[in-house]
Amino acid sequence: MKVIIADSNDIVRVGLRSILANDSNIEVVCEVVSSEQFLEQLKSTEADVALLDYTAPGFTIDVIPKALNVNKRLKIVAITPEQNASVILDALKSGVMSYIKKDCDIPEILASVKETAGGNKFFCGQILDSIRKSSIDVEHLESENFSCEPVLLSERELEIIKYIAEGNTNAQIADVLCLSPHTITTHRKNIMAKLGTKNTAGIVMYAVKSNLVSPNKFLFSRES
Known part of the structure; x- marks a missing residue:
């Protein structure tokens, strides 16, 4: 599976690249440091999954639907510092498929990429806890994407x-x-x-x- 790392922090990109290198089935095809660069690379780079921190400097949440418009088969895993439930909800409505935190352990980060590439939504336990504490129904939240079909x-x-x-x-x-x-x-x-x-x-x-x-x-x- 081909992965794009989208984050403006050098250390984060190096860390994610190192983690993904642990799985021979995962290939990091490029790294981008801004929304503009992300969208530009998507025009010429084949990718299955993007690991994206849309909260990082140089990025905004608006890049999510724009990226999906450029590459309709792309699946996005948001990987951010801790966010409140309303921000997470906005990201999922924008088109994020899976959501994990930057302090998740290595197996969980790898699992998020593999499960998402396979078409499965993946939330780390900390993100689910944040959603539950705010009384947001995850099933309702996941069904926001332009469809009336049940989750x-x-x-x-x-x-x-x-x-x-x-x-x-x-x-x-x-x-x-x-x-x-x-x-x-x-x-x-x-x-x-x-x-x-x-x-x-x-x-x-x-x-x-x-x-x-x-x-x-x-x-x-x-x-x-």
Whole structure:
């Protein structure tokens, strides 16, 4: 997958480039230091994902819809310092697909790029907590993008729901899916936010009602 790093801070760009170099499937195709340079590079550079700090000097939130207009297949991961929920909401309405913070750990940053490239929305746990504390419904927030279609759970999320309903721990799910436990924890928070539940029981109920797992299999799993 081809990635553009968009940030005016030299140290941040070096750090992100170093982190992404840990995955051989990720190629950093260019780095840009302003909105103008970002838009110009998009005209001649193929990219799947942009890691963008739209709050950095030289950038504004207006660059998000402009970038998506230049490259309609581009997926944007916002990576910023801590922001209040209204700023995050504005970014998502503008077209940001996923959102993480700059102090997220390395596995979470890598996961955000890979999941987003695969078409899945990804929020770090800290961003979700910020949204929840401001009483913003994540499902409603995600459905703001020019469509009346309901927000659907991604294939990865449905897969994780099934494992949760069968009684697996985060560590066990991480081992099966070859992901970090921290990434599974983040997915679990995303799932609970979308389903509007605060506990595992709500996830299990959804899995049973959606025929992701049978009641008998779940009960057997819990008794064994």
